[in-house]
Every structure is written in structure tokens, then in C-alpha cells.
Amino acid sequence: MNFIDYYKILEIGKTATPKDIKLAYRRLARKYHPDLNPKDLNAKNNFQQINEANDVLSDPEKRKKYDEYGENWQHAEDYKKAEQNQEQSSNHGEQRYTGSQGDFSDFFESMFGGTAGGSRKRQVKYRGEDFNAELHLSLIEAYKTHKQTLTVNGEKIRITIPAGIDNGQTIKITGHGGQGINGGPNGDLYITFSISNDPKFKRLENDLYTTADLNLYQAVLGGEITLDTFNVKVKLKVSPGTQNGTKVKLKGKGFPLYKKEGQFGDLLVTYTVKIPTNLTDKQKSLFTELSEF
Amino acid sequence: MRTKKLIPVNEFCDNHHIETSFIDSLQDTGLIELTKLKNSLFLETNQLQQLEKILCFHYELDINLEGIESISNLLQQIDYLQEEILGLKNKLRLYETS
Numbered sequence A: 001m002n003f004i005d006y007y008k009i010l011e012i013g014k015t016a017t018p019k020d021i022k023l024a025y026r027r028l029a030r031k032y033h034p035d036l037n038p039k040d041l042n043a044k045n046n047f048q049q050i051n052e053a054n055d056v057l058s059d060p061e062k063r064k065k066y067d068e069y070g071e072n073w074q075h076a077e078d079y080k081k082a083e084q085n086q087e088q089s090s091n092h093g094e095q096r097y098t099g100s101q102g103d104f105s106d107f108f109e110s111m112f113g114g115t116a117g118g119s120r121k122r123q124v125k126y127r128g129e130d131f132n133a134e135l136h137l138s139l140i141e142a143y144k145t146h147k148q149t150l151t152v153n154g155e156k157i158r159i160t161i162p163a164g165i166d167n168g169q170t171i172k173i174t175g176h177g178g179q180g181i182n183g184g185p186n187g188d189l190y191i192t193f194s195i196s197n198d199p200k201f202k203r204l205e206n207d208l209y210t211t212a213d214l215n216l217y218q219a220v221l222g223g224e225i226t227l228d229t230f231n232v233k234v235k236l237k238v239s240p241g242t243q244n245g246t247k248v249k250l251k252g253k254g255f256p257l258y259k260k261e262g263q264f265g266d267l268l269v270t271y272t273v274k275i276p277t278n279l280t281d282k283q284k285s286l287f288t289e290l291s292e293f
Numbered sequence B: 001m002r003t004k005k006l007i008p009v010n011e012f013c014d015n016h017h018i019e020t021s022f023i024d025s026l027q028d029t030g031l032i033e034l035t036k037l038k039n040s041l042f043l044e045t046n047q048l049q050q051l052e053k054i055l056c057f058h059y060e061l062d063i064n065l066e067g068i069e070s071i072s073n074l075l076q077q078i079d080y081l082q083e084e085i086l087g088l089k090n091k092l093r094l095y096e097t098s
Helices: A018-032 A041-057 A060-086 A106-112 A139-143 A216-221 A281-291 B009-016 B020-028 B045-060 B065-095
Strands: A131-137 A146-152 A155-161 A170-173 A189-195 A202-204 A207-215 A223-228 A233-238 A247-250 A267-274 B006-008 B034-037 B040-044
Touching: A018 A041, A041 A060, A041 A106, A131 A139, A131 A146, A139 A189, A155 A189, A202 B065, A207 A216, A207 A223, A216 A223, A216 A267, A233 A247, B006 B009, B006 B045, B009 B020, B009 B040, B020 B040, B020 B045, B040 B045, B045 B065
Parallel strands: A131 A189, A207 A267
Antiparallel strands: A146 A155, A170 A189, A202 A207, A223 A233, A247 A267, B006 B040, B034 B040
């Protein structure tokens, strides 16, 4: 556990007045507040640090203790014992900004016992913190509506994942975030889906993309091929004279539409014409004969 | 029929120790929408999160109403851009080899 320089965190000197501390805190809180920096984990960590620094430096008793024991924080235990004897109670102090209750460093907990000092100026009911989680799915899993059990903060939650969920899409599970403060409602759980690429199919929104190989004879003369769609095999007629890179669209054979049962996107098939290699002498002579027409 | 969960504005203000005039000014700027029923004003619960964010900006970060409006617009733009980035990333996956 390392010593934390709270003065450095608030970018102030050791002689800073309470007003300097307040101003520095406000300035940095406006810079790093999680609501002003959505999805920025660095900002969240910085915000927790400045909250902690403010918690200590804006409270005269804590600041005194910190200044006294600061770098020798290991002696804080002795201080705590002496403090217990005095049975002090501190019922004053600045309100901490919301969104990071309970997030204190080991250093803070070792020195001050782990909770924000002082009670709130206002007993305000706040929603609990929102939690964010990422869930990885394969493309096949995203194709069908299915249930999954997640463990969030030791609590098991069974969720239904609707077919057609998109890569990067976020769903909200109401009330499964952090506990509300002072009787406020619980926060929400946000789950962002990360859907891995499939070796055979690519997906863009509700359409699927795949390739199908044609041999030279099928491409020149036409014919019929069997193609794997995502869930069934289909027979496809190939027109004579099909060029390499020709695209065909199979309507309704793509990905299910999110929360729209029975509706599907399209499957777009790109033909790849395979030119024969390792020809026998006879085949070579036949191609030569053809080329002379 | 969709049912709405409503919270009386007075109750919300009492709980948060704020003036109702602040909520009125938020409605005037279009940052929140209130529902009027029998001469009383109500908030929809789905606006709670946004409103608590605004309260935090105003009362804790000392940001005035004009600042909150600008921030809200910028946050909306961030949301829009993040959605656009996600769409483009997903499009890019078409060309990636798995």
C-alpha cells in the first residue's frame, strides 16, 4: 500500500486554505465527474481520487491527522486507538459528490477506517450507482432468443437475450445496479454485448453476408448448388455465364430483427469462381482448342 | 394501455431539498418534461436519472442552467457519435478476416 499525496491530487500546496481546497476540488470535479465523461474509466478513477482527497483535506480533523501522520501512515493505528478513547463523533462535514460512495483506497481505509467522514449536509435520496458489464456471444448465440444466468455482485440474475441483438448494443436491467442511498432507488445494470465474428458469415445490421464457390463449369454453363444459410440448406440456381464476384440476395434468410418475431434480414451471397489448376494434358489441349474459337 | 409512473414534483423537491422553481426553469428550457394532473405537477420516473444528473451539475458542481443546457447538448452529441462509431465499426467487421 503506497502513500497517497492528496495535495498533489488536488493540485494544491500544503498551505492551501479551505477556500483553495474547495475551489480546487470543484474545478477538478467538473473536469472528471463521471456524468461529464461517459464511459471514461480514467475519469472515474480520477474522480474517486479527488473525492477521497477532498474528503480528507476539507475536514480539519482529518487534514490534521493526515498532515501529522501522512507519510508515516502506518502509525495511524495508534492514532485510531487514541481517538476511540476520546469517543469522538463527527457530525459535520462536506457532502461528497454522488456516484462513488464506498470507493476508497486502501490507504484511506487504513488511516480513516473506510467510510466517508461526517454525515451528509442533506439526507438526500439518491439512485444507486449504475453498473456496466460486457457479455460475449457468438453469432450463433445472437441468432436465437435464449436465457443466460449472470452473477452480478454475488447475485444471480437470469436474463432473456432476444434474438437479433447487435454487436455493441446495450440493454438495461432495471434495479440491478448499486443499492440506493438513503432509501433511494437502486441503480441499473447495463449490459453491452460483444458478438464475435463468424468464420462463415459476416453480419451488418440484419443482413448476413457469405461467399459461395463455383467451379468454372458451373459459372460458364450454369447449374445448381447447395448453400448453407445460417440455419438451413438451400438450393440455388446458378445462371449460365455467372461472373466472379456476382452477388445474389436471398430475401428473409438473414439475421432475425431485434424484438420483431418472424422478421429476418437478407442473406447476400457473393460467388467466387474457382479457376481449375493442375490441368492434365488433355484438359490443357481442350482449353487451347476453346481459346481458338 | 401504457401506464406511467409519476412522482409529485413537490415530493421530489422536498426529498432533495430543492426549490420547485428550479424544476420549473428546467421545464422552461426543455431539459425535462412535467405532467400536469388536477393542477399538480408530476415527473415521470424515467426522467429521474436525467434529473438527478442535472441536480448534481447544478448543486454540486456549481454549473448554471445555461451550462447545463450546453452540457446536455454535448452529451447528446457524444451519444450520437458513439452510435455512429459503433455502426462504422460493425461495418468494418465485414472486411475483417476472422
